[in-house]
Amino acid sequence: MKILQVYKDVFPEVAGGIERYIHDLSLFLKKRGHTVKILVAGGGRRTIEGIEITGLWSPMRILSNPVAPGYTRALSDTDADVIHFHLPLPAAVIGWELVRKSKRKPYIVTYHSDIVRQAFLLPIYGPILRRFLRGAEKVITTSENYRRTSTYLKDLENSEIIPIGVDLEQFKPDSDTGKDYYLFVGRFRRYKGIFVLLDAWKKMSDPPRLILAGGGGLIHKIREFVETNELPVTVKSDITDNELIKLYQGARALILPSIQRSEAFGMVQVEAMACGTALISSNLPTGVSWVNQKDETGLLFPPGDSASLCGVVTRMEESPGIRKEMSLNARKRATDVFNSEALFERVEKCLIGVEKT
Numbered sequence: 001m002k003i004l005q006v007y008k009d010v011f012p013e014v015a016g017g018i019e020r021y022i023h024d025l026s027l028f029l030k031k032r033g034h035t036v037k038i039l040v041a042g043g044g045r046r047t048i049e050g051i052e053i054t055g056l057w058s059p060m061r062i063l064s065n066p067v068a069p070g071y072t073r074a075l076s077d078t079d080a081d082v083i084h085f086h087l088p089l090p091a092a093v094i095g096w097e098l099v100r101k102s103k104r105k106p107y108i109v110t111y112h113s114d115i116v117r118q119a120f121l122l123p124i125y126g127p128i129l130r131r132f133l134r135g136a137e138k139v140i141t142t143s144e145n146y147r148r149t150s151t152y153l154k155d156l157e158n159s160e161i162i163p164i165g166v167d168l169e170q171f172k173p174d175s176d177t178g179k180d181y182y183l184f185v186g187r188f189r190r191y192k193g194i195f196v197l198l199d200a201w202k203k204m205s206d207p208p209r210l211i212l213a214g215g216g217g218l219i220h221k222i223r224e225f226v227e228t229n230e231l232p233v234t235v236k237s238d239i240t241d242n243e244l245i246k247l248y249q250g251a252r253a254l255i256l257p258s259i260q261r262s263e264a265f266g267m268v269q270v271e272a273m274a275c276g277t278a279l280i281s282s283n284l285p286t287g288v289s290w291v292n293q294k295d296e297t298g299l300l301f302p303p304g305d306s307a308s309l310c311g312v313v314t315r316m317e318e319s320p321g322i323r324k325e326m327s328l329n330a331r332k333r334a335t336d337v338f339n340s341e342a343l344f345e346r347v348e349k350c351l352i353g354v355e356k357t
Contacts, residue, residue, distance in 0.1 A: 071095025173276030
């Protein structure tokens with residue numbers, strides 16, 4: 001079967017959670033004998049790990065959303081049997097709206113997140129998005145929490161929940177690694193709540209070691225805050241997969257302090273859990289607070305509340321026995337619920353089911 005994945009960027013050029021998911025899913029489908037191509041905005045034609053990438057001309061981005069008029073033609077001309085859209089991506093949804101019905105292929109959607117930063121577009125874009133989702137053979141959402149709380153998902157009759165998984169052979173515990181720091185992993189963006197995290201560290205009289213692993217536009221402001229307040233915080237960028245796994249394995253807990261619905265799932269939580277690491281995350285009404293089961297795999301705190309986060313970290317510091325139990329529970333939950341191969345097989349069944357209809 002020929003499958004076209006559609007998003008705005010591609011891993012490893014952009015090390016985001018959605019990009020990584022599409023990359024891993026594409027390699028899985030290729031291994032299963034399917035022909036997979038990826039359509040993105042920018043970069044021209046290239047090949048990544050045997051996957052053909054088509055990058056459309058994109059003159060600009062508005063709040064990270066690409067302007068790429070070429071989506072319409074590329075979607076019209078594709079030889080794919082099935083198209084797999086990954087949202088949010090208004091440029092592709094609008095591009096599809098302009099494709100003649102006679103040239104449209106069957107499609108499924110993985111709905112990763114609502115539009116948050118570009119919410120001003122919703123009066124115009126909202127009705128188009130609803131029509132687009134209703135027209136899909138299947139709309140995959142990554143958690144019941146997100147489906148229930150999303151205006152665009154809660155009434156859909158063609159949706160199915162398939163979480164994001166992790167390679168349990170690659171991401172696994174290491175008993176020889178000591179746990180002597182807390183860890184943040186992700187792109188340095190406002191919605192990630194990094195300054196909430198740093199403010200919590202500033203509030204502590206004797207803060208533990210913290211590592212921020214990622215990169216992005218806020219890196220200079222983050223380093224300036226750390227230096228000004230003389231915090232025991234290390235900023236790491238350009239992390240390889242092996243380095244990332246070692247960071248997970250050595251952390252007392254992964255902290256995900258995100259403050260907006262843009263954090264729909266928190267793939268880094270699953271990676272950390274697979275490495276036997278407890279979690280601390282904001283209690284967002286999204287997949288974040290479903291992945292991290294309160295008082296089982298980790299602790300939760302109100303989004304944006306640095307004082308509460310400070311208290312949660314202090315509790316975990318004072319309770320090494322509880323932290324160890326949560327670490328064990330985290331690995332078990334990752335094994336039971338988030339095995340990527342089993343979850344990718346379910347996505348593959350959706351794609352095959354579309355081709356057969």
